[in-house]
Amino acid sequence: MVRLTLTGNHCVAYAVKLSKVKVVSAYPITPQTTIVEKISELVDLGDADIKMIRVESEHSALAAVYGAATAGVRAFTATSSHGLLYMHEMVWWVAQARVPLVMAVVTRTIGPPWNIWTDHHDIMDQRDTGWLIMMAENNQEVLDETIKLFKITEDPEVYLPGIVGLDAFILSHTVEPVEIPEQELVDSFLPERRQPYVIKSGEALIMGNVPSDLLTNSRMRWDIHLGLRRAEKVIDRVDMEWGKLTGRRYGGLTECYKCEDADYLFVGIGAWVGDMRLAADRLRAVGMRFGVLKIRYVRPFPYLRVLDSVRGKKGVLVFDRSVSAGSAGPLFLDLVSHMYPHRLNIPIKNVVAGLAGYEVNYEDFFRIGESFVKEVSETGWVSEFLEFYPGR
Amino acid sequence: MPLTIRDLPKEKYVLPGNAACPGCPEAMGLRYVGMALGSKAILVIPAGCTSIIQGLMPGSGLSFPIVNVAFSSADAVASGVAVAKELIAEESVVVVWAGDGATADIGFATLSGAAERNDNIIHICVDNEAYMNTGIQRSSLTPLGAWTTTTWRGKTEPKKNMPLIMISHGVPYVATASVAYPMDFIEKLRKAASIKGFKYIHLHAPCPVGWRFDPSETVEIARLAIETGMWVLMEAENGKIRISPPSKPYIDKNRRKPLKEYLERQGRFRDVSNELIKELEKEVDEYWELLIRLSSQ
Known part of the structure; x- marks a missing residue:
């Protein structure tokens, strides 16, 4: 080695x-x-x-x-x-x-x-x-x-x-x-x-x-x-x-970071998952229990594994770095289309961010996570299921 | 010793159950490829008439190993196959069997790339002078004046000269052939198979359906193309051009039959004016002069 x-x-x-x-x-x-x-x-x-x-x-x-x-x-x-x-x-x-x-x-x-x-x-x-x-x-x-x-x-x-x-x-x-x-x-x-x-x-x-x-x-x-x-x-x-x-295991289809005891989850793919981990730690430090679900394989889409991870959570935030124009982020679409037939009805929001390489880091995830928790705990749901993150 | 019919193998590579039209020149050409290369051939075939001629999966009317591939990808796929076979030391001759579209138009960049890299493959352009598989649309190899379903009043541009373009790539072997001269084609295929590097053979293939002649006349029309000088059989080894024996008599312009004899046998030239015939004759004469000059150097 x-x-x-x-x-x-x-x-x-x-x-x-x-x-x-x-x-x-x-x-x-x-x-x-x-x-x-x-x-x-x-x-x-x-x-x-x-x-x-x-x-x-x-x-x-x-x-x-x-x-x-x-x-x-x-x-x-x-x-x-x-x-x-x-x-x-x-x-x-x-x-x-x-x-x-x-x-x-x-x-x-x-x-x-x-x-x-x-x-x-x-x-x-x-x-x-x-x-x-x-x-x-x-x-x-x-x-x-x-x-x-x-x-x-x-x-x-x-x-x-x-x-x-x-x-x-x-x-x-x-x-x-x-x-x-x-x-x-x-x-x-x-x-x-x-x-x-x-x-x-x-x-x-x-x-x-x-x-x-x-x-x-x-x-x-x-x-x-x-x-x-x-x-x-x-x-x-x-x-x-x-x-x-x-000695290096990645979890196969998905990897969960502090998912088990989390109330809220970030879901994402790729390099910015590292920023999500950091944001989750910071949010936990101020009393909001976040975890990160990293989807490693987009295909096959590991829906059973994903559904197990999101089941029972108070809210889920799915980040897409692309958009199926005229619909929503593709990761979000995959996830929600498997939630309904499995009778999983929890607050979920799709944030489309970082398009065209626009920089998004842990502070952005922190702020988005914070306002998501506020919205969900005040209204019990999300007002807009799809949002474009305009940056800071 | 010239090749005779007795020297040819008896194995058949074009079988009953193939889906060629009556009088199809591609089926003839594939038979000659089988005779020339036998069991060493691996065919890479882009979209075109031979996609259909092969017959229906899971059976087939051709008994070659064949990789069917996307329209503009054939020479690159063949390069990959050839490289892999060399690495695993499996004796084979990798042949791209492509129409005029997959050669001169949509597939041209891929062909040019493989030629420039001098990849060890044979590219055969089966030239029926239009997109026959989709229903007789013009290609860049359709001759001036020819009717097609996208040039109802006749094509207004001349045929692109692919053999010269390929010679200009500096590849070790370029040849032209005709389905009317199988021995010449088979000899050229065997020579090509013996040379390492990129080889290009342009096979003139009159199509009864698209050119509007009776399916019994494919060979006659192909022969008339040679006898009128409209198509010239030649080869270029390392750029050195030589006129092949069947075309040699027609170096002498006076021995060429009038071009009209070739044109009037084909419905696609039915509406060609006398002026256009003159223009085509001029084209033929100028090409011969160029070839004679190049081959004497």
Whole structure:
């Protein structure tokens, strides 16, 4: 075990090397660029045995790693924002072809205007595609989860691709002390690549021709949903396995911070969950018992786990760093749509904040939490279920 | 020794149950790909007629390993497949089988990228000179004057010269072929398979449905394209252009049949004016002059 100070992006690069990925293809885009730069450096120094395909676009980047993965080797790509949108067609294609591979998404605002700072519109735009989607809170988690995702996506119960998400600059370009596991440890954790089929010369296997039977096609489509549901158990199991080897467990699908005795919960994804923890502590210090529910996997959406965490609370505040324009924040929508059928009727509010990279920190969460408690305790409910946080 | 029909393998790669139209040049071309490359071929196929020709899942009318892929992604997918096969030391020839749209239009950036990287694949452009699978819409490879369902009065722009564009990429091998000259096509495919790096073969593929001729005449129309000089068979190894034997007689302009003989057999040129025919003839002559100049260097 080595301890280094690394940016989130370099954590991704080391995880890719340790996972013995064979093919990497990517197209530069800020803030993803330093991932492929670092992998290229590791390759050129002879530290990583990876074949790079330096393509002309993100659409081709995902196409190339799809080709490599379908031909039988472990493959990886990374992108952000407009790059992710440009490859969106291939995002669907890879999932429906049931080809496991891993992609890092460094979340970034979508233009116009041109804006490189973090928000979550790019990653949340992929929710319906059939990929596993996780958001990391810190750089150690970025490194660990990238390795784990290879194991999760290549599990026969799952056989779907996966995204590890990290916030632009807050994680991607900020150094933190990180433990790098030994290669032997990763080797003992990560089995040889498994995948549902391999395209080989001399074997007339055809992937993707027109179906004769639409019910079969329909079932294939639904099985992507079932695969993601099955992934819930795999994610939790792999989290325990990794925990045993490294001492680092993250809770699998979700992580709860002081949830048990909390009256109120912050719910969120990504790097700003760290600020929520700090805000919860400060609020507790002034008599408001807050906890934080960090949703690690947006897909599969761990609704049973989430419902268990929010049940019996006096109020829930869901923070979204993106908005499904014309509706509400996507995390909130996922949560409330599972609350009603489970007869869970508690005050819940969606705060959309930090769009376009606008800075939101623990003081903001503190103030929002404070006024939420005031509103709920005075009226017993919330007047506006959806609010845009205008900043201080 | 020139290749003869006796040298060709008996294995069939285009089977009953395929969904090609009568007289389809793509089915012919795929048969030749099977004869040339046999069991080493892995086909990567973007959206187009061959998406349908393959027949219905879970069966198939083609007996190649095939990865069907999104329209503009084929060469990048093929690059990935080729790299992976090299890493695991599995002998294979990775072939992109793409129409004129997936080659010259929507797929052009991807094709150009793979060519510039000199990735170890063969790109075959099956050129039926319009978007036939969606119902005969014009492409950048539709010739001047041709009727399509998006150019009812005839296309107003000339055909883009893809072979020269690909030669300009500096790739090790570029060739043109025609479904009327299978031996020439098969030899070129085998040569391409023996060369490491990016190979481009442009297969002229007259489509009875889209060009408005009888399905029994596909080979005749394809041959007329050569005999009138409208399509030239050639190859360029490391940029060195040579006219291929079937087209050699037509270096002499006087031996070319009048272009009219090619045009009047096709309904798509029914309304072409005499002035436009002159313009097309001029186009043909100028291209030949350029090719003769380039091939003599």
